[in-house]
Amino acid sequence: MRDEQEEMLTMQMEAPEDVLGEADTLKDQLKRMARQNKLAVVSAVVILLFVLGAIFAPVLTPYEFDQQDVINRLASPSAEHLLGTDELGRDVLTRLLYGSRISLLVGVVPTVISMLAGAVLGICAGYIGGKTDVIIMRLADIMLAFPSMLLAMVIMYTLGDGLINIFLALALVSWASVARIVRSETLKLKESVFVEAAKSMGVSRLKIMCRHIFPNCLPSMIVLFTLNIPSAILSESSLSFLGIGIKYPQASWGLMVNLGRQFLYTKPWLSLAPSIAIMLVVLAFNFLGDGLRDVLDPHLKDQ
Amino acid sequence: MKKFLSLLLALTMILSLAACGSSGSETPAADGQPAEATAAPADSGVEDGLLRAAALYDIKTMDVAQTTDDYMVPMNIFDRLFEVEVQSDGTSEIVPSLVTDYSVSEDGLTYSFTLREGVVFSNGSALTASDVQYSFERLLTAGGVNDDIPLEVLGAEALKAGETDTLEGFTVTDDYNFSITLANANAGFIAELTGPAMSIVDAETMAEVSDFGMSCEDTIGSGPYKVTEWVKNDHFTLEYNELYWGEEPSVKKAIVYIIPDASTQNLMFQNGELDIIDLDYLDSSIVASTYKTTYAQQMVSCPRVGLTYMALNANNQYLSDVNVRKAVQMAIDVDTIIASIFAGDAIKENGIIPQGVWGFNENLERPAFDPAAAKQLLLDSGYAEGEVSFELAMDTSASSNLQLVYQMIQQYLKDAGMTVEIKSYDESSWLDLRQSGEMDSFLATWTMDYNDPANIMYTFFGSPEKTLIRSLNYADTAVMERVAAASGITDDAERMAEYQALEEKIVVEDAAWVPLYANTHLFAISDRVESFVPYWAGYSNFYVSDVTLK
């Protein structure tokens, strides 16, 4: 009894140190990245700009995203409308700004969900092993066998349109790869000295998983997180390009490209502006993820 | 081991190459016609007499009994007893086709017809009165979707219900003479016979075929073309029927490619890959900037005999109030919709019977566009601003222009203090919901099947069941009974007056229907095409024989 309490105390004392230690090195590592990789810093700034644009969209533009002015439909870029107007006379720049809300949300929310789900399942599979491992990994294999776009399409078909459903669909599509990577990390960590030590002290499985394994998986997870965001954004834009997902009158970049496509040779900005926005955000996340990977998790490099 | 490995690799490569090669030979003009494969993509190497057209969706069937819109093949491979011919001044006229002569009895009930002699189907067998009889009976017994027209024939209800196995009102005198007796007189009967659904099929072929309209070999007609190839989701081909009784058409072969994307069709046309393009699915700004300028001499326009309307469900909590429906009518600015989305290529409709249809009432007035009055009417009726809310259901396969109209209407209703949510449904869910009678409101376009007001009045307001399946749930049964009875009025003037009175009651007094517009159907033809006459009602489907190549 006393032993256990003692142990808990030491654990509690150790834990913050552990986290602090992590944070410290993380900070150092980030600094190192900032010094070495200017591109990653630029990317972070670009992402920040998009985030700010999304948050302050109502302040940045005098128009509403669904404000129609049909008499001035398809106007060319001008002082009032920097990127012209769309087929219902709505300001394209305004829709682009509001559209970044959807794209960023779609990038982050499903990725967070899939990271958490993938981490939990991956750690369970790796640490508990046995039947749990087999079941979870077979399930992951099944999910990974689907071409992601087709799987997302089927899920959207089943769930119906809507932002929440897109979140779910994209999370369902991407948890499996996270689970796989976390599992292999876990398998490595399972053999490590400190886990062995904790085990020999009789620390419960759950605690080992939460306190020892999870924090040590974090660096790879941060990298994965940054790299999964752009693929989620691309998936969403492809889905809405095909007309699956976002409802009227919301603005989604993919949908804007789709609707603007018929004007490609007369009013190219209608489809190119949102295309370039998608490319910029995705590129920024990829560069940032690349930079993070170099410093945080070199062995993840080729996955 | 190494050997095994290299073998495996070689095998994989051979397999993939073979797969690639076989697909190459399946695409037309790849391996079979090497001469064409080396030709430049634009406007060369197109064989003489070939018409290249495109459709957004593949047809589901070639059997008229099973479809209400896949008419492209039936229109061209079958004949009807009568056809509608578009005159050079744009008006249209009913002309005999398979029939050479007919007469109507005094009471307007019995029609006697004489068939054209010497007409044969593309398999060589003669078209006789028994084929006509078979065609009528089949529409009733095949369990299809086009059984409303022969239903007027005496005994049709009994045949459909399976109580008898012959159509009582249909009498075959000899091979080329027959008569049809109606249950009730109907002055529009001849017009109804021009509809694509009334195509005449070959009774002998039908006896041997189980799944008619699905394979090219079995789909036999007497029209100017026969269908020779149908690669699902890819293209279908019509070729001149050498046994055709009429004049030989200019187009000897027509290929309709399935190109599910209007932008691609547009680029293909401009790149010389198509000879005819339906501009209904392109934005008016493209029509204006590209087609009306570069292709000004190659534009063909056709009035749409029909209209786009907004349906309001009288069972909805708010829409059940006639004042709310009136507010909706007043809130929508149809003139601006026409000026912006259609760049003026549409006419405003004020009633149910569209312009160009017999019985059209040009004096019918609709409430003027007045958002302030609409707002006030809602307030006066006891609704707070934004309280009136309902769903505007959209079919995702709607044309991009109609999708824009949806969004404009949403905005107009918002401006008048109503909250409307546009909800997208795929086609089947949309139909499902609409037919359940529970769709709050929707926009749709009705194009006439035949030129008689009965076609639209009866379809929408003929019975409680008919208003239910269009989610109108119109409540006035007395009016519906009058609509159903109107087709029996033998005096034309009297019949039209009745339809117009009913129309006014429904649209103006009850505000049960929001008429919008009829947009002109525009096509463009390539420089290989001399002339093209669209179907009189403005369908996307057309008679290939009405296309003349240079």
Next chain:
Amino acid sequence: MLLNILKRCLQALVVLIGVALLIFIMLRIVPGNAIITMMGEHANPEAIERMTAELGLNKPLYVQFFTYISGALRGDFGTSYSLHVSVSSLIAQAFPNTLCLALAAAVVAWLIGIVCGIIAAIKENSLLDRLFMGFSLFGVSMPVFMVAMVLQYLLAYKLHWFDISGINDWRGFVLPAIALGWNSAGSIARLTRSTLVEVLQEDYIDTARAKGRRRMGVILFHALRNSMLPVITMMAVQLSSLLSGAVICETIFSINGIGRLAVDAISGRDIPLLQGTILLSTALVILGNLVADCLYSVLDPRVRKGD
């Protein structure tokens, strides 16, 4: 090793069955009556009822599942609701197009990817290297539809070099293949570079070089052969993303392929068609991975030893 391959085959089979089950479950939860689309909007209730019975949609779910599985094993995926013909015949028409597109795209990806990767690796850390690697990230970051749209506009519409659509002959496949391969080229270039850089540092390359062989020859014969393993595995993974991208390319270029069939099936609520297309594409990915796995275990000495 044979045992290992057998084991992998068995695993693939389990995954395939899981996939089939998952698709079936997902698609049966869907509301909406597909029969109405199938029969058109004027269909009467009796006809709908008859059709429902004919298609077995009134039977219990597990019966439907076994009918579907046993059918699928015989190559019978049922009848398309919207096109009224057997799904297998539709797939048989569309599959060669998709396969051709995917293979052509793979060739494009390989060519661009490997060439860029080799050059970058040889000139490691040079300006060229950085340029190529930055460029490859561009490739990965550009949405497929953007590349497709721009290519279609410039090379087909403006310059008339190719057809707008893929309906006629091979010329219609060039642009979609480039658009599709573009994406994968980026990842292949990066992978080729990083593995090649590693291999180039190994001893035997130096030995070979010391033996006086020409530099280019050394790289091509030794390094490339040794760095191909991860790239092969990569290609199997890329197959899945190629099939995803094919959905977009086939839509933009109007190619009658599996992806477009799936899109059509979704808009037509055509469950058998959707089931068939997804099942086939997934089976293809599983097969690709299996082949890659087997090749890997055959080729890689470490895996062989471990066996």
